[in-house]
Amino acid sequence: EVQLVESGGGLVQPGRSLRLSCAASGFTFDDYAMHWVRQVPGKGLEWVSGISWNGNSIGYADSVKGRFTISRDNAKNSLSLQMNSLRAEDMALYYCAKAERDAFALWGQGTMVTVSS
Amino acid sequence: QSALTQPRSVSGSPGQSVTISCTGSGSDIGGHNYVSWYQQHPGQAPKLLIYDVNMRPSGVPDRFSGSKSGNTASLTISGLRAEDEADYCCCSYSGSYTWVFGGGTKLTVL
Numbered sequence: 625e626v627q628l629v630e631s632g633g634g635l636v637q638p639g640r641s642l643r644l645s646c647a648a649s650g651f652t653f654d655d656y657a658m659h660w661v662r663q664v665p666g667k668g669l670e671w672v673s674g675i676s677w678n679g680n681s682i683g684y685a686d687s688v689k690g691r692f693t694i695s696r697d698n699a700k701n702s703l704s705l706q707m708n709s710l711r712a713e714d715m716a717l718y719y720c721a722k723a724e725r726d727a728f729a730l731w732g733q734g735t736m737v738t739v740s741s
Numbered sequence: 742q743s744a745l746t747q748p749r750s751v752s753g754s755p756g757q758s759v760t761i762s763c764t765g766s767g768s769d770i771g772g773h774n775y776v777s778w779y780q781q782h783p784g785q786a787p788k789l790l791i792y793d794v795n796m797r798p799s800g801v802p803d804r805f806s807g808s809k810s811g812n813t814a815s816l817t818i819s820g821l822r823a824e825d826e827a828d829y830c831c832c833s834y835s836g837s838y839t840w841v842f843g844g845g846t847k848l849t850v851l
Contacts, residue, residue: 659840661787661842667845668744668830668842668843668844668845669779669781669787669830669832669842669845670744670842671832671839671840671841671842674838674839674840676838681838682838683837683838683839683840684839685742685839686742687742719786719787724792725775725792725793725796726775726777726792726793726834726840727775727777727789727792727793727832728777728779728787728789728832729789729792729798731786731787731788732786733786734786
Protein backbone atom coordinates (compact mmCIF):
# COMPACT_ATOMS: atom_id res chain seq x y z
CA GLU A 625 0.00 0.00 0.00
CA VAL A 626 1.26 3.43 -0.93
CA GLN A 627 1.43 5.49 2.23
CA LEU A 628 3.24 8.02 4.35
CA VAL A 629 3.24 7.76 8.14
CA GLU A 630 4.43 10.64 10.28
CA SER A 631 5.66 10.34 13.84
CA GLY A 632 7.53 12.30 16.48
CA GLY A 633 4.98 14.95 17.36
CA GLY A 634 4.07 15.82 20.91
CA LEU A 635 4.15 18.48 23.61
CA VAL A 636 7.32 20.55 23.83
CA GLN A 637 8.27 23.71 25.71
CA PRO A 638 9.07 26.92 23.84
CA GLY A 639 12.71 27.05 22.86
CA ARG A 640 13.15 23.28 22.88
CA SER A 641 13.64 20.88 19.98
CA LEU A 642 11.66 18.11 18.34
CA ARG A 643 12.40 15.75 15.44
CA LEU A 644 9.63 14.58 13.14
CA SER A 645 9.90 11.50 10.94
CA CYS A 646 7.99 10.25 7.95
CA ALA A 647 8.10 6.61 6.87
CA ALA A 648 7.30 5.98 3.22
CA SER A 649 6.13 2.71 1.72
CA GLY A 650 4.62 1.34 -1.47
CA PHE A 651 6.61 3.48 -3.91
CA THR A 652 10.20 4.11 -4.95
CA PHE A 653 11.07 6.73 -2.36
CA ASP A 654 14.23 8.04 -4.00
CA ASP A 655 12.36 8.89 -7.21
CA TYR A 656 10.48 11.73 -5.55
CA ALA A 657 10.98 15.05 -3.84
CA MET A 658 9.41 15.23 -0.39
CA HIS A 659 7.94 18.07 1.65
CA TRP A 660 6.62 19.07 5.04
CA VAL A 661 3.40 21.09 5.20
CA ARG A 662 1.74 22.24 8.41
CA GLN A 663 -1.74 23.28 9.39
CA VAL A 664 -2.96 24.98 12.52
CA PRO A 665 -6.27 23.27 13.34
CA GLY A 666 -9.08 25.21 11.71
CA LYS A 667 -6.68 27.26 9.59
CA GLY A 668 -5.04 26.98 6.18
CA LEU A 669 -2.07 25.02 4.93
CA GLU A 670 1.48 26.38 5.18
CA TRP A 671 4.39 24.94 3.21
CA VAL A 672 7.32 24.40 5.60
CA SER A 673 10.18 22.75 3.75
CA GLY A 674 11.04 20.56 0.79
CA ILE A 675 13.92 18.37 -0.37
CA SER A 676 14.67 16.97 -3.82
CA TRP A 677 15.03 13.26 -4.48
CA ASN A 678 18.79 13.33 -3.96
CA GLY A 679 18.92 16.06 -1.33
CA ASN A 680 20.68 18.51 -3.62
CA SER A 681 17.84 21.02 -3.56
CA ILE A 682 16.37 22.14 -0.25
CA GLY A 683 14.03 24.99 0.59
CA TYR A 684 12.45 26.47 3.70
CA ALA A 685 9.66 28.88 4.46
CA ASP A 686 10.94 32.18 5.85
CA SER A 687 9.07 31.44 9.08
CA VAL A 688 11.28 28.42 9.85
CA LYS A 689 14.54 29.21 8.06
CA GLY A 690 17.52 28.86 10.37
CA ARG A 691 15.54 26.85 12.93
CA PHE A 692 14.30 23.80 11.00
CA THR A 693 16.38 21.29 9.01
CA ILE A 694 14.94 18.81 6.54
CA SER A 695 16.77 15.61 5.60
CA ARG A 696 16.11 12.26 4.00
CA ASP A 697 17.55 8.76 4.14
CA ASN A 698 16.77 7.04 0.85
CA ALA A 699 18.15 3.74 2.11
CA LYS A 700 15.55 3.77 4.88
CA ASN A 701 12.71 5.38 2.88
CA SER A 702 12.56 8.06 5.54
CA LEU A 703 12.10 11.84 5.69
CA SER A 704 12.90 13.93 8.77
CA LEU A 705 12.38 17.43 10.07
CA GLN A 706 14.59 18.66 12.89
CA MET A 707 12.85 21.55 14.60
CA ASN A 708 14.89 23.73 16.95
CA SER A 709 14.02 26.85 18.97
CA LEU A 710 10.34 26.03 18.77
CA ARG A 711 7.83 28.84 19.18
CA ALA A 712 4.15 28.96 20.00
CA GLU A 713 3.44 29.80 16.35
CA ASP A 714 5.00 26.48 15.28
CA MET A 715 2.17 24.60 16.94
CA ALA A 716 0.35 22.76 14.16
CA LEU A 717 -0.42 19.43 12.51
CA TYR A 718 2.61 18.55 10.41
CA TYR A 719 2.03 16.61 7.19
CA CYS A 720 4.61 14.77 5.14
CA ALA A 721 3.88 14.95 1.40
CA LYS A 722 5.24 13.25 -1.71
CA ALA A 723 5.76 15.55 -4.66
CA GLU A 724 4.90 14.82 -8.28
CA ARG A 725 5.23 17.49 -10.95
CA ASP A 726 5.69 20.23 -8.33
CA ALA A 727 2.44 19.33 -6.59
CA PHE A 728 1.79 17.40 -3.40
CA ALA A 729 0.31 14.16 -4.66
CA LEU A 730 0.31 11.98 -1.56
CA TRP A 731 -0.14 13.07 2.04
CA GLY A 732 0.24 11.36 5.38
CA GLN A 733 -2.28 11.78 8.18
CA GLY A 734 -0.06 14.18 10.07
CA THR A 735 1.58 14.41 13.47
CA MET A 736 0.59 17.10 15.96
CA VAL A 737 3.16 19.43 17.49
CA THR A 738 2.09 21.36 20.57
CA VAL A 739 4.38 24.10 21.88
CA SER A 740 3.48 25.17 25.39
CA SER A 741 5.07 25.69 28.77
CA GLN B 742 6.59 34.40 0.86
CA SER B 743 3.17 35.99 1.31
CA ALA B 744 0.23 33.62 1.27
CA LEU B 745 -1.86 33.56 -1.88
CA THR B 746 -5.23 35.29 -1.56
CA GLN B 747 -8.44 33.27 -1.76
CA PRO B 748 -12.03 34.17 -0.82
CA ARG B 749 -12.86 32.85 2.62
CA SER B 750 -16.04 31.22 1.42
CA VAL B 751 -18.14 30.48 -1.66
CA SER B 752 -21.42 28.69 -2.07
CA GLY B 753 -23.59 27.15 -4.74
CA SER B 754 -26.58 24.91 -5.23
CA PRO B 755 -26.37 21.31 -6.47
CA GLY B 756 -25.85 21.21 -10.21
CA GLN B 757 -24.49 24.74 -10.40
CA SER B 758 -20.90 25.82 -11.07
CA VAL B 759 -18.64 27.74 -8.73
CA THR B 760 -15.25 29.31 -9.28
CA ILE B 761 -12.65 29.91 -6.59
CA SER B 762 -9.96 32.46 -7.28
CA CYS B 763 -6.38 32.49 -6.03
CA THR B 764 -4.35 35.66 -6.43
CA GLY B 765 -0.61 35.88 -6.06
CA SER B 766 2.18 37.83 -7.72
CA GLY B 767 4.66 37.65 -10.54
CA SER B 768 6.99 35.74 -8.23
CA ASP B 769 4.64 32.83 -7.80
CA ILE B 770 1.48 32.31 -9.88
CA GLY B 771 2.46 34.81 -12.55
CA GLY B 772 5.99 33.50 -12.91
CA HIS B 773 5.45 29.75 -13.01
CA ASN B 774 2.96 27.24 -14.38
CA TYR B 775 3.10 25.17 -11.22
CA VAL B 776 -0.25 25.93 -9.64
CA SER B 777 -2.02 23.13 -7.79
CA TRP B 778 -5.34 22.82 -5.98
CA TYR B 779 -6.31 20.68 -3.00
CA GLN B 780 -9.59 19.54 -1.49
CA GLN B 781 -9.78 18.90 2.24
CA HIS B 782 -12.74 17.45 4.08
CA PRO B 783 -12.93 17.91 7.88
CA GLY B 784 -10.54 15.66 9.76
CA GLN B 785 -8.87 14.41 6.59
CA ALA B 786 -5.59 15.09 4.84
CA PRO B 787 -5.67 17.27 1.72
CA LYS B 788 -6.24 15.62 -1.65
CA LEU B 789 -4.64 16.81 -4.90
CA LEU B 790 -7.24 17.93 -7.46
CA ILE B 791 -5.27 19.92 -10.04
CA TYR B 792 -1.57 20.26 -10.86
CA ASP B 793 0.35 22.30 -13.44
CA VAL B 794 -2.51 24.84 -13.54
CA ASN B 795 -5.03 22.65 -15.36
CA MET B 796 -4.05 18.99 -15.19
CA ARG B 797 -6.09 16.41 -13.29
CA PRO B 798 -4.57 13.36 -11.61
CA SER B 799 -6.23 10.10 -12.52
CA GLY B 800 -9.39 9.56 -10.53
CA VAL B 801 -10.32 13.23 -10.22
CA PRO B 802 -13.62 13.92 -12.01
CA ASP B 803 -13.58 16.28 -14.99
CA ARG B 804 -16.07 18.46 -13.09
CA PHE B 805 -12.95 19.99 -11.56
CA SER B 806 -10.94 22.29 -13.82
CA GLY B 807 -8.19 24.83 -13.37
CA SER B 808 -6.99 27.88 -15.21
CA LYS B 809 -4.66 30.85 -14.85
CA SER B 810 -4.54 34.41 -16.10
CA GLY B 811 -1.68 36.63 -15.08
CA ASN B 812 -1.20 36.46 -11.33
CA THR B 813 -4.56 34.80 -10.66
CA ALA B 814 -5.43 31.12 -10.81
CA SER B 815 -8.94 29.71 -10.65
CA LEU B 816 -10.59 26.42 -9.78
CA THR B 817 -14.01 25.76 -11.29
CA ILE B 818 -16.28 23.04 -10.02
CA SER B 819 -19.19 22.28 -12.30
CA GLY B 820 -22.25 20.15 -11.56
CA LEU B 821 -21.91 20.74 -7.83
CA ARG B 822 -22.61 17.78 -5.59
CA ALA B 823 -23.17 17.60 -1.84
CA GLU B 824 -19.88 15.75 -1.41
CA ASP B 825 -18.00 18.71 -2.91
CA GLU B 826 -18.62 20.64 0.31
CA ALA B 827 -15.10 21.02 1.68
CA ASP B 828 -12.17 23.41 2.00
CA TYR B 829 -10.20 24.19 -1.15
CA CYS B 830 -6.68 25.51 -1.19
CA CYS B 831 -4.40 26.67 -3.96
CA CYS B 832 -0.62 26.41 -4.05
CA SER B 833 2.09 27.78 -6.30
CA TYR B 834 5.80 27.29 -6.76
CA SER B 835 7.46 30.59 -5.86
CA GLY B 836 11.03 30.10 -6.98
CA SER B 837 14.27 29.05 -5.23
CA TYR B 838 12.70 25.73 -4.23
CA THR B 839 9.92 27.29 -2.21
CA TRP B 840 6.16 26.97 -2.43
CA VAL B 841 3.30 29.06 -1.10
CA PHE B 842 -0.30 28.13 -0.26
CA GLY B 843 -3.44 30.19 -0.29
CA GLY B 844 -5.46 30.81 2.84
CA GLY B 845 -8.17 28.35 1.82
CA THR B 846 -11.80 28.68 0.75
CA LYS B 847 -14.75 26.97 2.37
CA LEU B 848 -17.28 25.72 -0.20
CA THR B 849 -20.84 25.34 0.99
CA VAL B 850 -23.30 23.38 -1.13
CA LEU B 851 -26.70 24.88 -0.41
